[in-house]
Amino acid sequence: AVRQCAVQWVAEEKLARLRPGVEAVFQSDAITSDLFVSSLAALEMLDGVNPADIDKTPASQYVSPLLADAKRPVGVRVQALRLVSPRDAALTTELFNSLWNSGDATLRREALRTWQGGKAVEIRSRLLALAADTASDPGLRLEGVLALATLAAGGAEAGPARQQLVKLLHDENPVIVIEALRGLRGVPAGEGVSRTDLDRLIDRLKQIPGEPSPAERELADQVALVLGGWKLPIPPAIEQLATPRLNSQEEWVASLSRGRAADAESGRRVFYSPAGPGCVKCHTVNGRGGKVGPDLSRVADTMNRLQLMQSILDPSGEIAPQFVAWTMETRDGKTVTGMIVHENEGKTVLGNAEGQTVELKTAEIVERVPQKTSVMPEKLFERMTVQEMRDVLAFLEGKKR
Structure with a gap:
């Protein structure tokens, strides 16, 4: 906290002679996310950037060079991976391979998470191999399966990803199976995956003697969600194994207050x-x-x-004023509903429940009506x-x- 305050003071007072001290922050492996962001902002302000425009600075100017520099401490590169846009042009396959080949487990994990957010297709071969490799670190495998789910959801490379998720339904690690089932929930019915792909797993669950383990019950719950999403009937044996569906807030609160331990x-x-x-x-x-x-x-x-x-x-039970949804009408009769994400420089940006944004010219808005329901589904x-x-x-x- 002291170092962060010092960095902010240097920036606010425009003490350019102390810039080396700010740059030295990026040589510390123990750097926190707050200190990382504050130090980046300080460098921008020392370079003459208006504090109000800091969010507009492209990652390629400050963040990407820190990420690409193999001599930087792992902690610094991890912070850069978390901050850079997952669709940034600097995130090349070559950069991913260099991070992966570093052998550092943390860099590998964070690289997987960043590429999963926007460029999973560019490392598809790595993801397919990682998910199939039972000798790999279980945590990294799970990250790989999660990234495969992104590919499986749609696009030119969906087929191989879907096939790999189906194969993982028979993995010996139940957590991997659960992650694969979750990924299949994003695959439309009949598009490279069908009910028969679940038969072997369903038959195995049917043969469970006595009371199912928590993992087995979760597998049944996942199967039920997959089939429900595909509008297919759920076998009675799976319904008996699965957790009864809860129909009220009171039931959910009661159920969430008991049961097996949570896994963050x-x-x-x-x-x-x-x-x-x-x-x-x-x-x-x-x-x-x-x-x-x-x-x-x-x-x-x-x-x-x-x-x-x-x-x-x-x-929608309690919505903070800054997160109220608005319906806005423009002069040409266009109507848009969403939460105000950004409003300045003559532009009003609204966001919807799918994370999509619509930009309107503020001067063209003729009516604003606050909504009683949240943008959150x-x-x-x-x-x-x-x-x-x-x-x-x-x-x-x-x-x-």
Whole structure:
């Protein structure tokens, strides 16, 4: 905190002679995200950038060089990976390979997470091999499966990714199987995957003697969500194994307060999954994610577990003024509804529940009507198993200063 204050003081006082001290921050492996961002802002201000325009500075000017510099400490490169746009032109296959070949587990993990956010197709061969490699680190394999789900959701490379997810349904690690099932939830029915691909897993679950383990129950829950998404009947044996679906907020609150322990790391994967509830489309955590909704990097500083739970179960129950949705009409009769993401320089940008934005000319807006419902989708919990909700809550509860 002291070093961060010093960096900010140097920038505000425009003490160019102390610039080397600011640059030295990027030689520390223990750099925090706050100090990283503050130091970047300080360099920009020392270079004459108006503080109000700092967000407009392209990553290629400050962040990308730090990421590409193999001599920088791992901690610095990790912070750069989290901050750079996942679609930045600097994120080449060559850069990914250099990060991967460093052998550092943290760099590998963070590189997978960044490329998954926008350039997974460019490392598809690596992802397919990693997901299939049972000798690889389980954590890295899970990151690979999560990235494959992004490819499987659609696009020219969807076929191989979908086939690999199907193969993973028979993996010996139940957590890998669960991640593969979650990925298949994002695949439209009949598009390279069918009900028969689940038969072997379903038959295995049918043969469980006695009370199922928590992992087996979660597998049944995942199968039920996949089949439900495909509008296919759920076998009675799976319905008996699966957690009964909850129909009210009270039931959800009661269920989330008991049961198996939560897994924050699993919750992170649910949060970022393209086939899960879609949190990542609108929300950012530690630099990664959408910009339409509030940044959740420190959500636990302002919300307790019950409040987090209620915000997911009933997003329109209590909406902070800055997150109210608006319906705006322009002079030409165009009507757009969304949350105000950005409004200055004569432009008003609205964001919707899919994380998409629409830009309007502020002067052309003739009417603004506040909405009583949140941009955040209703019944979001129907896109998750009870355990997934429990895990997401654990993930968010850990986001604090």
